[in-house]
Amino acid sequence: MLESAPGGPAAPVPLAIIAAVARNGVIGDGRGLPWHLPSDLKHFRAITMGKPVLMGRKTLDTIGRALPGRETIVITRNRGYEPPSAGSRGGHIHIAFCCEAALDLAQARAKALGAGEIILAGGASLYESLIARAGRMHLTLVDLAPEGNVRFPAVNWAEWVETGRLHPPPSGGDEAPFVFAEFVRRRSSL
Numbered sequence: 001m002l003e004s005a006p007g008g009p010a011a012p013v014p015l016a017i018i019a020a021v022a023r024n025g026v027i028g029d030g031r032g033l034p035w036h037l038p039s040d041l042k043h044f045r046a047i048t049m050g051k052p053v054l055m056g057r058k059t060l061d062t063i064g065r066a067l068p069g070r071e072t073i074v075i076t077r078n079r080g081y082e083p084p085s086a087g088s089r090g091g092h093i094h095i096a097f098c099c100e101a102a103l104d105l106a107q108a109r110a111k112a113l114g115a116g117e118i119i120l121a122g123g124a125s126l127y128e129s130l131i132a133r134a135g136r137m138h139l140t141l142v143d144l145a146p147e148g149n150v151r152f153p154a155v156n157w158a159e160w161v162e163t164g165r166l167h168p169p170p171s172g173g174d175e176a177p178f179v180f181a182e183f184v185r186r187r188s189s190l
């Protein structure tokens with residue numbers, strides 16, 4: 001059983017979105033990421049390391065393996081789903097058959113791991129379903145407008161405040177400029 005803090009139950013571990021989003025809202029083309037940004041992949045690794053990472057089955061298909069050092073919770077409706085093997089670099093894949101089960105499992109794993117947040121890593125269908133539950137967004141704003149039929153959902157920016165923006169120096173191999181921007185949900189004034 002999870003320990004409760006004196007005076008009340010343990011606070012839930014917050015859910016944070018991580019996404020790389022182009023100027024036109026595109027995040028993917030159904031096969032993967034429509035750009036080559038090694039610096040953003042390093043950023044993704046740094047933000048997600050040691051945390052439970054939720055993702056849709058199609059996103060895991062594009063990655064093709066477990067993320068080393070992280071517990072991935074893949075969401076699928078397919079009861080016969082067989083995830084890719086972890087591979088030699090470790091990592092673990094859990095399966096959940098609905099968003100609520102995935103969030104419950106992520107809470108338990110975050111507490112067991114001592115992780116400060118649960119990461120929602122896409123794709124579009126999961127961002128759409130769970131953005132209302134997220135308290136933070138780690139967004140990479142990519143200065144491209146690629147073709148692609150997978151888009152980040154509409155965001156009500158009045159609900160969010162930007163808390164930081166980093167302009168990484170140009171790095172060899174990155175195909176376009178981008179910034180790392182952090183947003184947190186405004187506290188309700190009610």
Ligand SMILES: NC(=O)c1ccc[n+]([C@@H]2O[C@H](COP(=O)([O-])OP(=O)(O)OC[C@H]3O[C@@H](n4cnc5c(N)ncnc54)[C@H](OP(=O)(O)O)[C@@H]3O)[C@@H](O)[C@H]2O)c1
Nearest residue numbers: 019020027028030032056057058059076077122123124125
């Ligand atoms: N730029 C970025 O930061 C970023 C991040 C992540 C992904 N992407 C891109 O986004 C694309 C994939 O996104 P997507 O929206 O097409 O797919 P997705 O969200 O990754 O996966 C969709 C699948 O998740 C499962 N699913 C979704 N909602 C569910 C629910 N409520 N209950 C149970 N299962 C559920 C279903 O799997 P089953 O069909 O198995 O039932 C569904 O087909 C790829 O191109 C990927 O590269 C981009």
